[in-house]
Amino acid sequence: MTAAPRPRLRFADAARPALADTALRRDLRDGAAAVRARRAAAVAETPDWAELRAAGRALKDRTLLNLDACLERLERAVTAAGGTVHWAVGAAEAARTVARLAGGAAVAMPAAPVLEEIGAADALAAAGSTVHRTGADAEFPAVRTxxxxxxxxxxxxxxxxxxxxxxxxxxxxxxxxxLITVAGIEQVVPDRADLEVLLRSLPRSAGERLTPAVSVWTGVAPGDGPAAFHLVLVDNGRTRALADEIGRAALRCVGCAACLDVCPVYERTGPGPYGAPPGGPIGAVRVPLQRGVGSAATASLPFASTLCGACADVCPVEIDIPEVLVHLRGEVVDARRGRPVPTPELAVMRAAAWTMGDPQRYEAALRGGVRWARLLSRGGRIRRLPGRFGAWTDARDLPAPPARSFRVWWRDRAGAR
Amino acid sequence: MRVALFVACYNDALFPATGRAVVRLLERLGHQVVFPAAQTCCGQMHWSTGYRAEAAALASGFAEVFSGGGFDAVVTPSASCAAAVRRDHARIFRAAGRDAPPLPPVHELTEFLVDVLGVTDVGASFPHRVAYHPTCHATRALGAGDRPLRLLRAVRSLELAEIPAADECCGFGGTFALKNADVSVALVADKVRHIRATAADVVCAVDNSCLAHIGGALSRLRSGVRVLHLADILAGPEDGA
Structure with missing residues (x-):
């Protein structure tokens, strides 16, 4: 069995134990604060940061627009350099391909987001490979793949x-x-010269001027290094995301994790409740874009944000994550509109829009609502609301509405003049 | 100037004093304020919760109310509603396959005061220790920058306190506060902790929605700390108050 991680619980339910985990909360808070400070310093000393972001966005958009041709060009280059390219549609297919290529041999497999995404470790283990997670494992010298x-x-x-x-x-x-390298199909750039942008913006966005190790490898060289090089290109819903006119911006992601470190929600919950790595704002858009919003767990992810916009401000390729989140919320709601029995939320939202659609209806509802709310209040505050609104008053008061709305005051004033 | 006031639906019902403060302030500065009575809601909540069709109907209604009337500007004491109109309405109409109808310029109150009227000292006095919370929509969606602070610094007798990690979200997020209530409360708990560290008596902002959230937590804790919209501070007390 291969196990690509997927969200199983709705975000709100999965978040509860994380919120109660004192040590996790402290680690997240301290970690995020440290990276934010380092990142801010690294960006502050880069006078052309705005231009770098715009260039990164343009580069990725240009690539995504011609992704099919770009990938075929990549395949030709890898093949010419003595490597072999494998195409995998789904996560399970990608993981099986990796396991087959390893052929049961022990492998060294340092952590990488795409390897977690496809569930590579489980597939390798199931195929008889021993997996060494880092180069520090004692048996590492004996590993040949x-x-x-x-x-x-x-x-x-x-x-x-x-x-x-x-x-x-x-x-x-x-x-x-x-050497088996696994990549998402969106990770390609057309030309070597394009590295100029990302090699500058990616490390700084992750909080460093430079990364200590920048490795570049190409195909095979006889007598030097691996005898075989395999590149496994993974779709796993990326073409689905690419077909989404608003959502495709999320495929610009270069994996710097800056959006995670500034996200107030992620800082309280960590990656767990998002169900699949990397979580955070980019995970909350990438998972639904790649998997669809069919399951309640996946459909809850676009709502796991206050839309505060901190992520959009730091993204080195200018992904407007809140815009994509709102777009996906629309997809979730639209998918539920077809149900024979409307969700309670749909009924409430429809009624609210109908009421707001006409000033007379609005004012009548305002009058009724204010009277009702004032009945619930004591000492100028409401301490308990019924039904779903009780989620507010579990921990927060609500001010009692004054008897006279603004519009009535305005009318009274005009009448008195 | 002939200014149309968009009061925002939740201010209309829950915080009418803020609407009255805007009227008092702009009239004191010599401008004509009109309240188009047909206004209801800009559609922000529906749009940001995913109810596109409903949001499109409300955005159309907003445009109908404010495009006529010969207004020089529309002013609102809500940064998030200003952002909804200026940024989201174009997206709402695009999603509905329609062109966005023309509107007069829509300003959040402090933008209007500082950028359009060129005023920072409105002659106010407020002898209290005040902390300013820069709401996400004011800061990131509108780029309000230090305009609210410049207005506050010009208020006589006002002692300004700075909230640690001020630009972090309070956790309101519209329907987020209900759908993800536990995370929302975790966020406002930290916001309240930072506010109380300032020893401020009053927290002010340019969004009563965020203030209702922060104020709701401060009230539940019986902290004694009040929340006030910036307009209420700038306009000064009402007659007879």
């Missing part, structure tokens, strides 16, 4: 580029038998 992720692929040359802090993957690149 490695599985890695990658940050950027260059279509022009077939080069794989990876930026690292600790260099775990770098130590795996010289395995003698086979």
């Amino acid at each position: 490695a599985v890695t992720g990658v940050d950027v692929m260059v279509a022009e040359t077939g080069a794989m580029v990876l930026l690292e802090w600790a260099g775990d993957a770098r130590r795996c690149l010289a395995v003698p038998d086979a």
